[in-house]
Amino acid sequence: MKATPLRLRTDSADFETAFQARLHWSADTDAAIEQRVADILADVQQRGDAAVLEYTQRFDGLAATEMHALELTAAELKAAFDGLPDVQRQALQAAAERVRRYHEAQKKASGESWSYRDEDGTLLGQKVTPLDRVGIYVPGGKAAYPSSVLMNAIPAQVAGVGEIIMVVPTPQGAKNALVLAAAHVAGVHRAFTIGGAQAVAALAYGTQTVPKVDKITGPGNAYVASAKKRVFGTVGIDMIAGPSEILVLADGSTPAEWVAMDLFSQAEHDELAQSILLSPDAAYLDAVQREIDRLLPEMPRAGIIAKSLNDRGALILTRDMEEACAISNRIAPEHLEVSSQDPQRWEPLLRHAGAIFLGAYTSESLGDYCAGPNHVLPTSGTARFSSPLGVYDFQKRSSLIEVSKAGAQTLGRIASVLAHGEGLQGHARAAEMRLKD
Amino acid sequence: MKATPLRLRTDSADFETAFQARLHWSADTDAAIEQRVADILADVQQRGDAAVLEYTQRFDGLAATEMHALELTAAELKAAFDGLPDVQRQALQAAAERVRRYHEAQKKASGESWSYRDEDGTLLGQKVTPLDRVGIYVPGGKAAYPSSVLMNAIPAQVAGVGEIIMVVPTPQGAKNALVLAAAHVAGVHRAFTIGGAQAVAALAYGTQTVPKVDKITGPGNAYVASAKKRVFGTVGIDMIAGPSEILVLADGSTPAEWVAMDLFSQAEHDELAQSILLSPDAAYLDAVQREIDRLLPEMPRAGIIAKSLNDRGALILTRDMEEACAISNRIAPEHLEVSSQDPQRWEPLLRHAGAIFLGAYTSESLGDYCAGPNHVLPTSGTARFSSPLGVYDFQKRSSLIEVSKAGAQTLGRIASVLAHGEGLQGHARAAEMRLKD
Numbered sequence: 058m059k060a061t062p063l064r065l066r067t068d069s070a071d072f073e074t075a076f077q078a079r080l081h082w083s084a085d086t087d088a089a090i091e092q093r094v095a096d097i098l099a100d101v102q103q104r105g106d107a108a109v110l111e112y113t114q115r116f117d118g119l120a121a122t123e124m125h126a127l128e129l130t131a132a133e134l135k136a137a138f139d140g141l142p143d144v145q146r147q148a149l150q151a152a153a154e155r156v157r158r159y160h161e162a163q164k165k166a167s168g169e170s171w172s173y174r175d176e177d178g179t180l181l182g183q184k185v186t187p188l189d190r191v192g193i194y195v196p197g198g199k200a201a202y203p204s205s206v207l208m209n210a211i212p213a214q215v216a217g218v219g220e221i222i223m224v225v226p227t228p229q230g231a232k233n234a235l236v237l238a239a240a241h242v243a244g245v246h247r248a249f250t251i252g253g254a255q256a257v258a259a260l261a262y263g264t265q266t267v268p269k270v271d272k273i274t275g276p277g278n279a280y281v282a283s284a285k286k287r288v289f290g291t292v293g294i295d296m297i298a299g300p301s302e303i304l305v306l307a308d309g310s311t312p313a314e315w316v317a318m319d320l321f322s323q324a325e326h327d328e329l330a331q332s333i334l335l336s337p338d339a340a341y342l343d344a345v346q347r348e349i350d351r352l353l354p355e356m357p358r359a360g361i362i363a364k365s366l367n368d369r370g371a372l373i374l375t376r377d378m379e380e381a382c383a384i385s386n387r388i389a390p391e392h393l394e395v396s397s398q399d400p401q402r403w404e405p406l407l408r409h410a411g412a413i414f415l416g417a418y419t420s421e422s423l424g425d426y427c428a429g430p431n432h433v434l435p436t437s438g439t440a441r442f443s444s445p446l447g448v449y450d451f452q453k454r455s456s457l458i459e460v461s462k463a464g465a466q467t468l469g470r471i472a473s474v475l476a477h478g479e480g481l482q483g484h485a486r487a488a489e490m491r492l493k494d
Numbered sequence: 495m496k497a498t499p500l501r502l503r504t505d506s507a508d509f510e511t512a513f514q515a516r517l518h519w520s521a522d523t524d525a526a527i528e529q530r531v532a533d534i535l536a537d538v539q540q541r542g543d544a545a546v547l548e549y550t551q552r553f554d555g556l557a558a559t560e561m562h563a564l565e566l567t568a569a570e571l572k573a574a575f576d577g578l579p580d581v582q583r584q585a586l587q588a589a590a591e592r593v594r595r596y597h598e599a600q601k602k603a604s605g606e607s608w609s610y611r612d613e614d615g616t617l618l619g620q621k622v623t624p625l626d627r628v629g630i631y632v633p634g635g636k637a638a639y640p641s642s643v644l645m646n647a648i649p650a651q652v653a654g655v656g657e658i659i660m661v662v663p664t665p666q667g668a669k670n671a672l673v674l675a676a677a678h679v680a681g682v683h684r685a686f687t688i689g690g691a692q693a694v695a696a697l698a699y700g701t702q703t704v705p706k707v708d709k710i711t712g713p714g715n716a717y718v719a720s721a722k723k724r725v726f727g728t729v730g731i732d733m734i735a736g737p738s739e740i741l742v743l744a745d746g747s748t749p750a751e752w753v754a755m756d757l758f759s760q761a762e763h764d765e766l767a768q769s770i771l772l773s774p775d776a777a778y779l780d781a782v783q784r785e786i787d788r789l790l791p792e793m794p795r796a797g798i799i800a801k802s803l804n805d806r807g808a809l810i811l812t813r814d815m816e817e818a819c820a821i822s823n824r825i826a827p828e829h830l831e832v833s834s835q836d837p838q839r840w841e842p843l844l845r846h847a848g849a850i851f852l853g854a855y856t857s858e859s860l861g862d863y864c865a866g867p868n869h870v871l872p873t874s875g876t877a878r879f880s881s882p883l884g885v886y887d888f889q890k891r892s893s894l895i896e897v898s899k900a901g902a903q904t905l906g907r908i909a910s911v912l913a914h915g916e917g918l919q920g921h922a923r924a925a926e927m928r929l930k931d
Contacts, residue, residue, distance in 0.1 A: 148911035155905075159618055166608035166620070173599055180852070181596055181866050183603070186845055188879055202916050235915050271879040290734060293879035297727060315927050321920035357919050393892075400896065407892075408623055415617070415896035418928050422921035423897055426909040429618050430893035442625055442708040442730035444891035454881035455830075455844075456867035459837065459852035460860055472863040474585035478672050479639050482794050483758035484859035490752050491855050 060353050060363040062320075062332070062370030064342070067380060079371050080388065082299065082329070082437060087279065094254045094283040101258035106265045112255035117197075117228045119250065124266035129237065129248040137237035145235065152427035153207050153242045159429030160215040164448040168216070172457060179464035182457040187217035188293075190268060191451060192260035193245070194275035194285075195236060197226035197252055203239035204425065208432050208446065209275050210243035216451035221245050222270060224260065226252020252277075257284035261292045274446065276433070295446055299437035300329035303421055304390035304410075306381045306403065307345075309338035311396040311417040317348035319394060322422050324365035325358040331369040333388070335381040342372045382406040389440040392421045411440045465491040497790050497800040499757075499769070499807030501779070504817060516808050517825065519736065519766070519874060524716065531691045531720040538695035543702045549692035554634075554665045556687065561703035566674065566685040574674035582672065589864035590644050590679045596866030597652040601885040605653070609894055616901035619894040624654035625730075627705060628888060629697035630682070631712035631722075632673060634663035634689055640676035641862065645869050645883065646712050647680035653888035658682050659707060661697065663689020689714075694721035698729045711883065713870070732883055736874035737766035740858055741827035741847075743818045743840065744782075746775035748833040748854040754785035756831060759859050761802035762795040768806040770825070772818040779809045819843040826877040829858045848877045902928040 065075055100108045106124045113119050113127065121127050138146065172182025193209045195201070206223070213221050223240050225233075227250040240248055249267060251259060257277075263269025272293035273285060285294045303323035305316055320332035336342055349366070353359050375381040382403055385393060389409035397403060400415035407413055411434030414421055425432045433446035460468060469488040476484035502512055537545045543561045550556050550564065558564050575583065609619020630646045632638070643660070650658050660677050662670075664687040677685055686704060688696060694714075700706025709730035710722055722731045740760035742753055757769035773779055786803070790796050812818040819840055822830060826846035834840060837852035844850055848871030851858055862869045870883035897905060906925040913921035 144911055145915055148908045148915075151908050152912060162608070162610055162618075163620065166606070167604040169603070171599070171603035179865070181599075183600065183867070183882075183884075184841075184850070185604075189845070204912055204916065290876070293876075312927070315924070318920060318924040318927055322918070322924045323920075325918060325920040357917075362920065404621075404894070408626070409890075410892045412893035412895065413621070415894065418899050418902040419895050419897040420902075420924040420928060422909050422913060422918075422924045423902065423905045423928075424893070424895050425921060426912045426925075427905050428616070428895045428897060430620075430895055434893075435890075439727070439730075440890065440892070442890055445620075445893050447620075447891070449886070453846075453872075453877065453879055454884070455847045455877070456849035456861070456871075456882050457841070457852065458849065458856050458861050458865045458867055460856040460865060462855050465855040465857075465860065468860045468864050471585045471588045472859050474581055475589060475641055475863045476859060478582055478585075479641065480794075481759070481762060483755060483760075483762040483799065484862060487752070487755040487759045487857040487859045488863075490749075490755055491857060491860075 058353065058359055058363050060349050060366040061346070062366045062372050064372050066374040067376060067384070079369065090279050091283050094280055094287060097254040098258045098284060098287060101255055101264065102262045109251055109255050109259050109264060109267070112253065113251050116253055117226050119227070119230060124264065127250045129250060134237050134241035134245070134248065137234045138241040140234060141238050146238070149203065149235070149238060149242055152204070153211060155427050155429045156207050156211045157215060160212045160448050164215055168448050168452055175464060177463040177467065178461035180457065180459040184455045184457050185452050186455065187219070188271045188451050188453065189218070190220040190222065190270045191218050192270040192273040193221060193223045194256065194273060194277050194281060195223055195225040196277055197233070198228055201233040201236050203233070203235040204432065205276065206236055206239035206245070207243050210240065210245050212431065212446060212448045213451040214244040216448045218451050220247070220268070222260065222268065223248040224251050224256040226250065226256070254280045254284035257281060257288060261288035272451070274450065295433065295450060296435055296439060296443055300331060301326050302331040302390050302436060303333070303392040303394065304385055304388055305334045305394040305396055306378065306385060307334060307336040307341060308378055308397040309336060309341035310398040313341065313344035314348040314352065315417065315420070316396055317345050317352055319420055320349070320366065320370065321352065321356060321362050322420070323392065324362040324370065325356065328361055328364040329369065330365045332366060333371045333373065335373045335375050335384060337375050337377045337381065339374050342374060346372065378403060379406065385410070389438045391434045391436045391440065394419065394421060409440045411435045411445055495790065495796055495800050497786050497803040498783070499803045499809050501809050503811040504813060504821070516806065527716050528720050531717055531724060534691040535695045535721060535724060538692055538701065539699045546688055546692050546696050546701060546704070549690065550688050553690055554663050556664070556667060561701065564687045565703070566687060571674050571678035571682070571685065574671045575678040577671060578675050583675070586640065586672070586675060586679050589641070590648060592864050592866045593644050593648045594652060597649045597885050601652055605885050605889055612901060614900040614904065615898035617894065617896040621892045621894050622889050623892065624656070625708045625888050625890065626655070627657040627659065627707045628655050629707040629710040630658060630660045631693065631710060631714050631718060632660055632662040633714055634670070635665055638670040638673050640670070640672040641869065642713065643673055643676035643682070644680050647677070647682050649868065649883060649885045650888040651681040653885045655888050657684070657705070659697065659705065660685040661688050661693040663687065663693070691717045691721035694718060694725060698725035709888070711887065732870065732887060733872055733876060733880055737768060738763050739768040739827050739873060740770070740829040740831065741822055741825055742771045742831040742833055743815065743822060744771060744773040744778060745815055745834040746773060746778035747835040750778065750781035751785040751789065752854065752857070753833055754782050754789055756857055757786070757803065757807065758789065758793060758799050759857070760829065761799040761807065762793070765798055765801040766806065767802045769803060770808045770810065772810045772812050772821060774812050774814045774818065776811050779811060783809065815840060816843065822847070826875045828871045828873045828877065831856065831858060846877045848872045848882055
């Protein structure tokens, strides 16, 4: 098996075409899936628990006859945690502590209420409050990631969300002890072993047993993504994730095997995942390719890695690091490694990225698990306009306005003129009445 | 003509049913509109300017043969501003200054980059950057609101967005001088007289003349809303607004005519708008109804007001102010007036609202135009999970991580354990390689 990412060079005449072709990925969803999902949502909205039980039996092979049989108790989550090998229990706890610390700093920096007063006593501000109740979708089966439980539940907990409800499908009853343990560590309040569009529907509309939430976060397959998009508006949702991507900008100073393994760590997620390396050093690109060749046979997921790198990967020779940074801004990657001796020189040039990993020691995998920042990041170029999952996703803001009697005299005159200009006389008169005394 | 909002009392046995029925509003969109919009989007994506020109001719009666004819120059915007009567020019400028000041405070409070270092030198933080380019949709025709231009463009400008593109349909060529003047005041960079789904498509995909943006904000009709929802993911969008609503909590101390006019100021927007008053004082509700009867004939938009109040309005007698606050939290209103002598007593009880107007002098209309906070607010109960439009909507965040060599030793061990637990050996080895030296 060989993994040979496409070699490109920016000074070649056909670079632009080849580069665009490699980046291309379409998020179009299957019309058949969309219809199935619409039917499931309508059914759960109407029949509640009964519908969820039926779908769970049909899709996951769980023969429960009432919803409480599909609820995981707090004791069960704790038992899963207590039953882990020491080293896993400690790693989970250490990761959770670091993630919590980072998100507490985030809340302090950008998530507190504020206000000020005008000279005339008018108060203006914004009150920041947590959501009452959120649902966290955790995929089951082969892509069951306990780290995602931490990354979704901890920001919600730090935000002060009153109730965090986790759903995780357990096909044929197979429970993932690390996922359950992570739910315990992360402070999940209730958990149900349901999944798919039926779980999203249960959270969005509520059933007799599953409480209706205000927002649903967390990754899932095409059915889950389609269901989330459809219930958006009834509840809030986080972003709809595409395939995961890494972009590495390398000045050639990082050991080539480290960078090769970083490309693998993205590629092993999924055949659609994308790993791209940009460097002005042609010999370094050759060295990384040699490490790819050497290391690939050792990888348990070599097949997935090879397909991802062959179909979607690229090693791109740039004129210099500045050009590499400019290309990175065009891609707006989910994960961006600046594998340079002088990362702080390049960081200010990087405008769009989900997370920026600076310096040779900062492998993406450290960020994925335990550095502290969230690993739920905008994919497919959406970092141009969206942000990592954070405490702010579990808070909302209300404007606060308390106009003083003196303030009403100034503001009322302005509002009256503009309201008349818009033909809204009720607005104008409401302002004018406050001018009277 | 009579306007008689439904009278309810919370101590009545059928309150819950009647209350739910009055609140009910469905956001379902018309399948025929959705298909038309999908076709227009696909056409503009494929044919660019030519398609936009055709639709603009067909829907707005503008016979332009090339897109530059539909661009408003900076000189034209300035001329509109210079041509306004003094009082309007000053009001617009005063409103813009107050809105700018508020959003600058908002940026300072919650929109700045931050970072901290661990003891081992590892840097963690978040970089906050403005979007490169945004599109602002401004409705034309009868609902052309210059204040909405300020409320959308100023937060973008304060955020530091590089280019703000406004689109505003001008059916039959009728331009609204106040809208153009507001664009000048708010710092809009380019403006096109196009609207509907074709304008949303031009902004989302870009054409030969209209540059592709990163996010589209601003209100519009069903076609615009459907188009925005459909391009979401390709670009960011703000919320999809439903009918506007006001909830007034009154302890009976505010002149009844003020509150009656505040209810009118919401109702006059739209027959679907909703105005609800909650008070523990039955005599006060009677007094407000008398003011409604007295004031309605004086209102130019009496027909719209009457239909809105009759079909969707309510005056609700509560047991006490605490109960009024609890009901308000269930509704999560867009605009919430606390018309009380002691508004600061009730404010902490109010958990969900787009904007909270405290005290008798704080009419919603002051907030709509010039108090400072944004008037683009979450409707239809979405204040449970979303926020006023703000500087944060025109910024995005990137996580920053720079792991020190010492930090890589601690973090690498944790990441390795968790990655093996998830079956992701590439992740584990990328972390382990950094342990080596």
